[in-house]
Amino acid sequence: MSYVVLVTGVSGSGKSALSRHLSARGEHAISLDGHPGLCQWQDQHGRHVQRPVKPNIGWLRTHHWAWRPTALDTLIAERRQAGHRRSFLCGTAGNQHQLLDRFDLVVTIDVDAATMSSRLDSISRSNPFGRVGASRRLLAERFESDRAAMLTAAHHVVDATAPVEVVANMVCALAALHQLEVIGTRLASSARQPGHRREAPPRAAHTTG
Template identity: 35%
Template sequence: MGHRNYLIEGVSGTGKTSVCRELQLRGHHAVNGDTELAYQGDPVTGEPTAGARHEHHVWRVDRVEALVADRSRPVTYFCGGSRNHSRFLHLFDGVFVLDVDTDTLNRRLTARPADEFGGTEEQRRFVAELHRTRRDLPATGIVIDATAPLEHVVDEILRLVG
């Protein structure tokens, strides 16, 4: 089997980080894009920007390209969200979009500490709007019901990847 790459996306609170950790625990190569690839930059030009703004949460395209080009692993999972995914979406063999119902999303975000994105009331309202509109998500992708237990969510992704 050749080297394959998959993006796992979703709004804040849908479980991207948890899925990434679970994939890693199961021995899969999974990259947490929100911590390993992200920076604050212009989504079009990639130029760094000052301050922390949702619309400037982008990934280093050169790092994504390098990881995709690395043929030392059969599959790499990229987990997280970025406002510049249109610049590298074509590199992936598939996209999974984690989705939850509104009650689950609110419950998960309410449990977050205030210093984590989605942990304040204003941020929760913003995430709820993103969830409703799907504004920042890839237009195509296989929707995964992430209200299921984490183990089932990861099992489903692995089943679909084959």
């Protein structure tokens, strides 16, 4: 059964770039923003709405980018049954803090405000959010609160101002370490079960010269 890791962070932290890099390395990684049927804009009542081409600050303050819980559950179930050692789901959403218990591990890739701003301006960035309408103003307004919430919710934090290959190495190492910790906990729990008998270690082989 696959181990499912959420990699999250503020806009411009490098989630999509990390997803592409992990995939190129042979890891199973998905950029959640582009996953069919998962993400949508919602109003304050949770109703699906279409985002204006150039949203103003008033509209953005009363709407949020959200994951559909049923679609997320389906995606995670598919990942768990896929037979891969682990899967990295990379993204962020306004309602993610209500859904974190779906994941085995949460890693926040962290950047400062200056790094976020410079990356939002990058011509290599495919996501237009941060360049359309008042989206840059919204991200600046919410940077400190969004960043603090993601840092608090994460099991681990990785400095994402480093090159993407360094970030990928850290994320993979943390996932591997956490997997080992989970396996160790399960083995210890099994050993404490009533009636469990620990097998004697095999005898060392003796050789004669």
